[in-house]
Amino acid sequence: MSATLAQPAMPSVPDGLPKPARIRAMAAVAMAVLLSVLDYTVVNIAMPDIARDVHTTDSAAIWIVNAYQLANLIALLPVATLGEKFGHARMCRLGLMMFVGASLLCAMSQTLPELAVARAIQGVGGACILGVNAALIRYIYPSSILGRGIALNGLIIALGVALGPSVAAAVLSFASWKWLFLINLPFGAVAFYFAVTSLPVTPRTPVKLDRLSAVLLAVALAGIVTGGDNFAQGEGWVLGVGLLTLGLAAMVLLVRLQLGRSNPLLPVDLLMRPGFSIAFVTGFLSFVASNFFIISMPFNLTNVLHRDPVETGLVITAWPMAIVLTAPFVGRLADRYPAAFLSTLGMAICGTGFLLLRLLPAAPTDADIMWRIALAGAGFSMLQPPNNKAMLTTAPKNRISGASGMISVSRLFGQTMGGMLVALTLGLAHPAPTKTCLALAAFTAYVAAACSFSRVLAGRKE
Incomplete structure (x- = not known):
């Protein structure tokens, strides 16, 4: 067998x-x-x-x-x-x-x-x-x-x-x-x-699972996630800092252990490829930005704009609906144009949508809010297919599994870090924490666009 x-x-x-x-x-x-x-x-x-x-x-x-x-x-x-x-x-x-x-x-x-x-x-x-x-x-x-x-x-x-x-x-x-x-x-x-x-x-391929690296990865991610969450929630700064330190130390040791390996558990070989690393960081930042919006917007709608739960749910559906409606067109565009252009444009549009939400008037209508959310959602939809395609196509055929895993890591780790930063912002930013979250969502989206655009400056079109 x-x-x-x-x-x-x-x-x-x-x-x-x-x-x-x-x-x-x-x-x-x-x-x-x-x-x-x-x-x-x-x-x-x-x-x-x-x-x-x-x-x-x-x-x-x-x-x-x-x-x-x-x-x-x-x-x-x-x-x-x-x-x-x-x-x-x-x-x-x-x-x-x-x-x-x-x-x-x-x-x-x-x-x-x-x-x-x-x-x-x-x-x-x-x-x-x-x-x-x-x-x-x-x-x-x-x-x-x-x-x-x-x-x-x-x-x-x-x-x-x-x-x-x-x-x-x-x-x-x-x-x-x-x-x-x-x-x-x-x-x-x-x-x-x-x-x-x-x-x-x-x-x-006849690869072996590196058990020591798997343990270090578990310690690193558990320490960073639980420590960051503990720190963000204000439930004990000493414990939070301790867990974060443990997680970061394990991550440093893991990276050093992976260097020079032909098939590393943590794909440092792929991250050393500029096209792959830019796509990974762009994807990570995009999910940090989206979580700044997704987590804070219900609080903004309920506490600031005085929408009831049903109205809040209906208004926010503009985000996934925009993604659903634009996905077929984006898929075809991703087969014709490089991520360096599509992903950059998408995150620039997404950031503009978040910025317009931050600049909403004091008493907006539901339509005022929804078209801004839909704009951000459409921009976000433009990022993912070409950017994920870039991660897959810049990886060698024998490293497709590592690239596939890193696509999901960029999403989950970005969502996790975004959630921590939202919790920290909601606890520290006064008197308008939800508006601060939207401003940070726009800023992070624009940083993701700049990261994506760096492929153009480096002469890389994948």
């Missing part, structure tokens, strides 16, 4: 699948990705009910979300390495099995520790899906239309974010929070069927 798995990659790999097979394979990827993204967003709405049922405080219940996100982030790069060894389709199928099994454990949980552990297993399952999905798309779509596949993947993620609150509200209107997890069973079964019957067989 192990000898079979360790065989080197085939010398010639087909450039994508024919159209009928491509549609079925992309359906499998889309269902798996939607499952993992949707389950992350639906839980937020049910947090008060869950906290009450498992007899915990609201502040402690945040670990229902944090356990998923932290496990997901820690597992992404090890999963990408295992994808190279065992095959991307196999890791996706394993992720679906873990995710569905953990969903059942979540529904059966009676205490917070039980639920947090089940959510962490879900997070690892989600990482098995998200860590290889971009690599699978690279083999599903021909190079000439790869941008369309990446745009469709971004559209699925946006749909998951947009549908999460609505799905949660619909389920909770007639059933308990446990059904938020139980509905994953039939949906996951269908996704698993398509994953078994439709995903392409991808090349495998």
Whole structure:
């Protein structure tokens, strides 16, 4: 068995699948990705009910979300390495099995520790899906239309974010929070069927998982995330600084350990490629900017602009709807124009939308707010497909898994850091913390645009 798995990659790999097979394979990827993204967003709405049922405080219940996100982030790069060894389709199928099994454990949980552990297993399952999905798309779509596949993947993620609150509200209107997890069973079964019957067989390489590096990565990310969150929440500066120091020290040691390795767990070899590193940093900054907006805007709408929860939800849907409506066009543009131009323009537009939200009049109409949000969303939509395509195409074929994992890392780590910075800003920026968040969203988006534009200055058009 192990000898079979360790065989080197085939010398010639087909450039994508024919159209009928491509549609079925992309359906499998889309269902798996939607499952993992949707389950992350639906839980937020049910947090008060869950906290009450498992007899915990609201502040402690945040670990229902944090356990998923932290496990997901820690597992992404090890999963990408295992994808190279065992095959991307196999890791996706394993992720679906873990995710569905953990969903059942979540529904059966009676205490917070039980639920947090089940959510962490879900997070690892989600990482098995998200860590290889971009690599699978690279083999599903021909190079000439790869941008369309990446745009469709971004559209699925946006749909998951947009549908999460609505799905949660619909389920909770007639059933308990446990059904938020139980509905994953039939949906996951269908996704698993398509994953078994439709995903392409991808090349495998005889790599070994570096366990010491995986441990260092876990310590680094756990220390940075938990320490930063503790520091941002003001729950103990000494503990927060200590955890951050531990995390940063582990990260420095990890980077030194990875230098010179041909297939490092942390892809320092890819980050040394200017085209790849610029795309990674651009993606990371874009998600920091988007979280400045996404997290703070509901507070701005409710506390400053006096919208009720229903109005707030309807107004904010302009963001994912703009992404959904523009994604098909952006995918085609990504196949024709380089990321150096499209991503730069997209983040400049996004930053302008955030700035216009910061400069809203004192009593704006819903339409005044929504068109500004839609402008920012359309700009954000222009960034992701070409930028993610640049990360995939600048990586060597034998490092596609590492590139795929780093695409998800840029998103999750950017969202995590953005959340920390929002918490810090809301606690320190007075008398207008939400407006400060919007100003920082605009500033960060413009920095991301400048980072993307540096590819033009360096003569790189990928």
